[in-house]
Amino acid sequence: MTVSTIDPPRSGLSRSWTWLRRNPAVLFGLVVLSILVMMAVFAPFLGTVDPKAVSPFERTQTPSAKHWFGTDMLGRDLWSRVVYGTRVSLTVGFLVAICSTVLGALIGVFSGFIRWVDAIVMRLMDGLMSIPSILLAIALITLSSASIWNVILAITIVETPRTVRLVRGVVLSLRDEPYVGAAQIAGISMPGVIFRHILPNTFAPLLVQATYICAVAIISEASLSFIGAGVPPSTPSWGNIMAEGRALWQIKPHIIAFPAIALSITVLAINMLGDGLRDALDPRMSTRRH
């Protein structure tokens, strides 16, 4: 991205609009994500019925005017279930992204600055990272009862070590910069230096990382629910709907298809947003273009 100096000064809003138009991937991601958030928030007003209401006479129907996405094997309306499933997926995705970013940033900053903390923390993180992530999440969830909060907690614990590494790396490379020394000499306290002068440098990579964590978290939740180690089966989540449709997938593929499409579009939108942000925020990436 090159900033032209000939352009007349414009308001922030119109500038970001111009920038968005040059990055169609980011724009696409934002639009799709906004629609999904709207769907999650206004789920009761989108032609949905109670997603848990069973109707034994209308089992496994294919899409029709009454049931837009058809019904599952208990006669529950699939459109309603998929729309309500958006709530679960987005809640998990956003909360995990926020929690593991904040947690990872805090741990990363302190371990980057304090030697003895670093030794302990990094061993612990290496240990966590040497267990494949889905297995670790499964172990953490079998430890607790099935609930959406435990799923969020488990995926957060799994994803945090990567954020810690990222932030620690940035801190280590900045710790010996002259401006940090200057700030310390100027009498700014240690927390002041960390939060005012070091942490802001990690925001750009952290933001990109957060979008990827959000995407991974949504896939993880769906996978965990799909194998029966996720949110309780009574909750309509995309993974649960697919798990229930598993037995009938050869004759009634629509039960699995709709949540699968919703899941893929959601994650695609978030990934495109992340890629666009990375290209825009990482100066190395843009100079490498030739």
Added chain:
Amino acid sequence: MILVAFFVFGLLYLAPGDPAAIMAGDAATTADIERIRETLGLDQPFLVRFGSWVGGILQGDFGTSMYTKQDVLKMISQRLEPTFLLMSMTLVLSVIVAIPMGAIAAWKHNTIVDRIVMIIAVLSFSVPSFVVGYLLAYSLGLKLSWLPVQGYKAIGSDGLYAAVRSLTLPALALGSVYVGLIARITRATMLESLSQDYTRTARAKGVKESLIVFKHALKNCSVPIITTVGSGVALLIGGAIVTETVFAIPGVGRLTVDAILRRDYPVIQGVILIFSFMYVMVNLIVDILYTVFDPRIRY
């Protein structure tokens, strides 16, 4: 590894849902539950149990399943064949497809070929492997019946060809994420090495462009690619559990899912330990491969 072992044990030690109570069934009295707990050694203090557990593992004893009463190691080893074959097929297939894909994308940088490869890469990250699995099983398996839809043919009874055939669709599904990952890192490192001095020298002396890309530049990209292939094995392990469920393959992944549903802690512990051990070994092999591909690295 010791840390992992301690962690795995501590985790499941703290687990709620008393297995003794589950085993005893609904009609059991408190005395019955207490007796089962004693025979399982569940009444001992934490460190005693951890000590005897680690001692057992070092002798190859992973304990017995709380549900089937079988030896855990034996249960896992019986299921290892399809999982191992599936993972190796995925690995080979993905590497063969992904590295040329990434290399060509970098070579034809900013052309339509590059765009298509990048779109495939983003899609492969976004569409979970179990979705790809169902898509392939439905289209290639069920509608076109080119390949078996579900299930597994053991090497011992049906021969290697039947086994490979039955695992082709699962391997394609499992490989989808992996291909994106490897293609992406190949493209990124390749772009870097194509702008290096040695590439310019090769061009100047008249080496064919395709030879530059696939011989000179690719060799210099090997270290980051191997790293990604190695760390991606974690993805493969997680993906295998889900893929085996989709394709009804009686592998370790299926065993894990069943164990979760039954809260069979010794089996879960065993599976996590074996997989983590495998992952640590893969990383060790990756470290050794570095020295082969890049003589500058010495330990």
